[in-house]
Amino acid sequence: MSFDAASLTNAAIGDLRAYDPGHDLPALRLRFGAAIAVLGSNENPLGPSPRARAAAQIALANIHRYPDPKGGALKAALSRRLNVDRDRIALGNGSHELLMLLAQCFADAAHEVIYSQYGFAVFMLAAAASGARATAIPSLPANHPAMPLGHDLDALAAAIGKATRLVYLANPNNPTGSWFDDDALAAFLDRVPPQVLVVVDEAYHEYVDAPGLSSALQFAERHPNLVVTRTFSKAYGLAGLRVGYAVAHPSVIAVLERLRESFNVNGVALAAAEAALEDPGHLARVREFNRSERAWLAAELARRGYRTLPSQTNFLLLDLARDATLLERHLFEHGVIVRPMGGYGLAHALRISIGRRDENLRLLEALP
Numbered sequence: 358m359s360f361d362a363a364s365l366t367n368a369a370i371g372d373l374r375a376y377d378p379g380h381d382l383p384a385l386r387l388r389f390g391a392a393i394a395v396l397g398s399n400e401n402p403l404g405p406s407p408r409a410r411a412a413a414q415i416a417l418a419n420i421h422r423y424p425d426p427k428g429g430a431l432k433a434a435l436s437r438r439l440n441v442d443r444d445r446i447a448l449g450n451g452s453h454e455l456l457m458l459l460a461q462c463f464a465d466a467a468h469e470v471i472y473s474q475y476g477f478a479v480f481m482l483a484a485a486a487s488g489a490r491a492t493a494i495p496s497l498p499a500n501h502p503a504m505p506l507g508h509d510l511d512a513l514a515a516a517i518g519k520a521t522r523l524v525y526l527a528n529p530n531n532p533t534g535s536w537f538d539d540d541a542l543a544a545f546l547d548r549v550p551p552q553v554l555v556v557v558d559e560a561y562h563e564y565v566d567a568p569g570l571s572s573a574l575q576f577a578e579r580h581p582n583l584v585v586t587r588t589f590s591k592a593y594g595l596a597g598l599r600v601g602y603a604v605a606h607p608s609v610i611a612v613l614e615r616l617r618e619s620f621n622v623n624g625v626a627l628a629a630a631e632a633a634l635e636d637p638g639h640l641a642r643v644r645e646f647n648r649s650e651r652a653w654l655a656a657e658l659a660r661r662g663y664r665t666l667p668s669q670t671n672f673l674l675l676d677l678a679r680d681a682t683l684l685e686r687h688l689f690e691h692g693v694i695v696r697p698m699g700g701y702g703l704a705h706a707l708r709i710s711i712g713r714r715d716e717n718l719r720l721l722e723a724l725p
């Protein structure tokens with residue numbers, strides 16, 4: 358009889374499938390070099406601060422050493438910048454790791470984890486890996502006048518029951534680009550019982566400029582059950598180095614620390630992230646570029662008859678109102694990589710990251 362480990366998995370992950378990165382980008386880059394526009398992964402086309410690159414270079418001298426397992430210098434820099442104590446910060450190998458760890462540490466088969474339909478895909482994965490029941494709450498409708506496909510915070514609050522242990526929210530959310538403001542979050546948090554952890558994923562926080570939306574961090578004192586995650590992968594331009602962080606009550610952080618892999622963030626990443634924090638000028642340029650380029654691209658797409666959803670992120674969700682497979686293929690053949698959304702149940706949509714102007718022009722020129 359042939360061996361197949363698929364029949365040996367734990368019950369929780371039996372139905373899961375491996376991450377689908379879309380196209381094989383390393384192979385495509387080898388084949389086409391600069392002749393492709395990669396607009397599928399919500400990366401920062403301007404890259405990191407030169408100071409972060411320089412710090413990474415210096416840190417290379419020590420790659421024969423284990424990194425600081427506590428990430429002390431980066432935590433100190435974050436603590437200063439965010440004005441939170443160091444014992445409220447956990448570092449992760451990307452915020453993805455922390456999102457997984459939260460469910461693993463706090464939920465099991467006796468619990469339920471809830472999140473919004475079209476919420477970031479890792480929420481479902483984290484819930485499944487923990488063994489908890491995963492419940493997706495219907496999003497706002499696609500024709501909602503203010504926030505199509507956004508999180509329905511009323512429905513999410515109403516869905517919290519005795520077994521609920523964790524709620525994941527993404528603000529702004531990937532792949533919809535949608536968001537909710539501080540007042541809406543405050544009202545939501547007031548409805549959540551203290552034994553339910555609310556994780557607000559702020560991966561795109563640095564891009565936000567919507568009135569009324571700052572950050573969930575302001576509610577941390579009032580709501581010790583609140584966890585905020587952020588990343589250096591987006592506006593800080595360090596996706597390749599994998600650094601994220603969580604800010605939460607010290608007792609939440611202490612639990613995460615029990616299971617966190619000792620050297621989860623490597624030394625080059627720690628050094629680069631710390632240096633990136635010290636260059637607010639670069640971050641401001643990234644924000645401004647993204648804001649104006651996103652508005653320009655949305656307008657150019659609209660001029661050509663393509664509808665995009667409102668976005669506070671570094672990407673646009675294009676709603677084709679019909680199956681988007683052919684368009685994705687067509688763009689691919691013209692060297693423009695975008696992300697199909699069938700895996701999210703949005704087969705009519707494509708997610709398009711804001712690239713450099715030449716990449717965005719390439720996209721526009723390739724459109725049928």
Ligand SMILES: Cc1ncc(COP(=O)(O)O)c(C=O)c1O
Nearest residue numbers: 451452453477531560588590601
């Ligand atoms: C909403 C959201 N959260 C978290 C992440 C994970 O980012 P990272 O693991 O690179 O920090 C992403 C990445 O795309 C994201 O879109």
